Amino acid sequence: MLHHLKKLTERPKWTAYEKLITEAIENGYHIMGVYDFWRHRNSFIGNDKMLVLRHDIDNSVNDAYHMFLLEKELGVKSTFYFRWKTVSPVLIAELQDEGFEVGFHHEPTTLSLPFLLAQCTYVETFSEYSYQESFIKANQQQLKNDVSQFQHIFGNINSIVAHGHRVTTDMGISNSDVVNPEILKELGVISANDLMKDNAYRFIAITDQDSVYGIWNKESNSHNPHNLVARGKNIVLLTHPSHWGKNFFKRLATVKYHKWFGVIT
Numbered sequence: 001m002l003h004h005l006k007k008l009t010e011r012p013k014w015t016a017y018e019k020l021i022t023e024a025i026e027n028g029y030h031i032m033g034v035y036d037f038w039r040h041r042n043s044f045i046g047n048d049k050m051l052v053l054r055h056d057i058d059n060s061v062n063d064a065y066h067m068f069l070l071e072k073e074l075g076v077k078s079t080f081y082f083r084w085k086t087v088s089p090v091l092i093a094e095l096q097d098e099g100f101e102v103g104f105h106h107e108p109t110t111l112s113l114p115f116l117l118a119q120c121t122y123v124e125t126f127s128e129y130s131y132q133e134s135f136i137k138a139n140q141q142q143l144k145n146d147v148s149q150f151q152h153i154f155g156n157i158n159s160i161v162a163h164g165h166r167v168t169t170d171m172g173i174s175n176s177d178v179v180n181p182e183i184l185k186e187l188g189v190i191s192a193n194d195l196m197k198d199n200a201y202r203f204i205a206i207t208d209q210d211s212v213y214g215i216w217n218k219e220s221n222s223h224n225p226h227n228l229v230a231r232g233k234n235i236v237l238l239t240h241p242s243h244w245g246k247n248f249f250k251r252l253a254t255v256k257y258h259k260w261f262g263v264i265t
């Protein structure tokens, strides 16, 4: 209880994020966005000290904007993944102007949920239904439409990544289930998750989702990014900007949100 209260009252953590990136810079890390790594991956085989930065903008565009300004000041580049509900033409234009990467945080199952629920008389039947080929196909089509619409509005993108939505995963399917290599090829994009599939780079995935409140687990040496950076390990760092800019009231709202609707990743 005390632990939760302590987390709840913590201040925004921009300085903690800045500290980590500064440590990586000082230790000679090559810091880059997802597609920047992917494009040059052949020249990176055998390298250490690689840090790939990925941000999933689940909720707050303001915090994403703060993250962008901070990284711009530090002189590093990263990839920002937007959901439809967080797309910001202003931020996207600025990111593109400054050489940052813009990606799509896809969630076809979330978007098609009202339609799908209308097909099922009982929610209990949904998880069975969700594995049917027709369901997957409908969501793949939704994904294709979403990516092409996103590109139509905001210009070309090179990578996408699935948004984990509790409502649909509870029902038996996740947004990442919809993606396969053929679809990615057809869309001409990569999935940020692909980086973890190639052992040649020995990436360690770190996420600020280790705790609901958005702080990595400091007790665990193997997943403490400060330790990993000190040891020169290759890291894919997933952060949610809203976890770093929270104040007390925002945190309180998140606790309620998590309680009622589940954890968003």
Ligand SMILES: [Zn+2]
Binding pocket: 056, 057, 058, 105, 162, 163, 164, 264, 265
């Ligand atoms: Zn997400």
